Amino acid sequence: MKKFDKAQSLVSLRDLLDLQEIHTLNSRATPNSRGIRRKTDQPYDASYRQAFSVDVDRILHSLAYARYIDKTQVFYLVRNDHITHRVLHVQLVSKIARTIGRFLGLNEDLIEGIALGHDIGHAPFGHDGERFLNEICLKHGIGHFHHNLQSVQFLERVERKGKGWNLCLQTLDGILCHDGELHSDRLLPDSGKNFAQLDKQIAAKKSDPETVLIPMTLEGCLVRMADTVSYIGRDIEDAIRLGLIQRSDLPRDAVDVLGDTNGTIVYNLVTDIILNSHRQPYIAFSPEVSEAVIRLKDFNMKYIYLNPKIKQHTPKIKTLFEQLFDRFLEDLSDQRVSSLIFRQFLKDMTPDYMQQHTPAEVVRDFIAGMTDQYFLEQCPAEMRPTVEVV
Numbered sequence: 001m002k003k004f005d006k007a008q009s010l011v012s013l014r015d016l017l018d019l020q021e022i023h024t025l026n027s028r029a030t031p032n033s034r035g036i037r038r039k040t041d042q043p044y045d046a047s048y049r050q051a052f053s054v055d056v057d058r059i060l061h062s063l064a065y066a067r068y069i070d071k072t073q074v075f076y077l078v079r080n081d082h083i084t085h086r087v088l089h090v091q092l093v094s095k096i097a098r099t100i101g102r103f104l105g106l107n108e109d110l111i112e113g114i115a116l117g118h119d120i121g122h123a124p125f126g127h128d129g130e131r132f133l134n135e136i137c138l139k140h141g142i143g144h145f146h147h148n149l150q151s152v153q154f155l156e157r158v159e160r161k162g163k164g165w166n167l168c169l170q171t172l173d174g175i176l177c178h179d180g181e182l183h184s185d186r187l188l189p190d191s192g193k194n195f196a197q198l199d200k201q202i203a204a205k206k207s208d209p210e211t212v213l214i215p216m217t218l219e220g221c222l223v224r225m226a227d228t229v230s231y232i233g234r235d236i237e238d239a240i241r242l243g244l245i246q247r248s249d250l251p252r253d254a255v256d257v258l259g260d261t262n263g264t265i266v267y268n269l270v271t272d273i274i275l276n277s278h279r280q281p282y283i284a285f286s287p288e289v290s291e292a293v294i295r296l297k298d299f300n301m302k303y304i305y306l307n308p309k310i311k312q313h314t315p316k317i318k319t320l321f322e323q324l325f326d327r328f329l330e331d332l333s334d335q336r337v338s339s340l341i342f343r344q345f346l347k348d349m350t351p352d353y354m355q356q357h358t359p360a361e362v363v364r365d366f367i368a369g370m371t372d373q374y375f376l377e378q379c380p381a382e383m384r385p386t387v388e389v390v
Contacts, residue, residue, distance in 0.1 A: 055110075078388055163350060169195055
């Protein structure tokens, strides 16, 4: 068989797989044939790769994904090899969501792409870093900073030296709308979006953090709820491991419904979502389980996320964010080409990126992409907080 004929036969196999999805996926699922990109994408548009599978690989091979390895999940400045970091968290979200998605007949490639990319925009030092960078961005008039907005920013406008990865609309929408910190007992997709609406939602959220974003696909709704499933019990296990809480401290009314170990909590939540979402146009918890999740979230917030034992370095980290931002902004203003922002971030960046971003936005992108350790290495040694080995 000629080379051309072989290539055509592989494309035919892709078309066959796309066709099979009509019969194997839930009628409300998002088949690969519906994947929409901003621009044509040769050679992939004419290859045998299915649309959302390509998105998964692009996210996995992104520089931002590689930096997950040293991004804080909850606990920072703690050296313990068994504490969750972002790279493990997104893998857990992916596994949990794909497990549920298989029983619901949803597209597992789309689920995986959204799950692996959903936290790529997180700043160093987790939600504290996000809050500090938000305050700085507002001060400089470039809108609110949200990690979900920044995830889309990285994947569309920063990666590949400003060219972006040209991901499908459905993948980007799921990443933008994941917001696992918000509790939802039921999520019904806001279908029918296009790229113009995606851009409007990004602008609205940047202007008003109270803007409500709902995923356009069932797969996106599922990842958003799986985000909660993946972290709520895992954060408890990490906190117990670090001596912040004891298992006996967990609220009894939540434990009676969900259990008191991460494995039991995940199993019960996954089972509940499957039972309450099967053959439905939405993803949902039962009322009883939803209330238990709320109680457990409240407990985690009070005794884990706001625990003063893990906040002792927070004021210093805040100061370092402000100092680094000012320094790199000054480097841009003075065209100090010896600065790291020129040598490591802006080197070979496309002209479009430079023309479409203000200096403050460039600094935002540079700092948001830093790992915790890289961030600290840019700070004066005498200012760096100590890392505690636990």
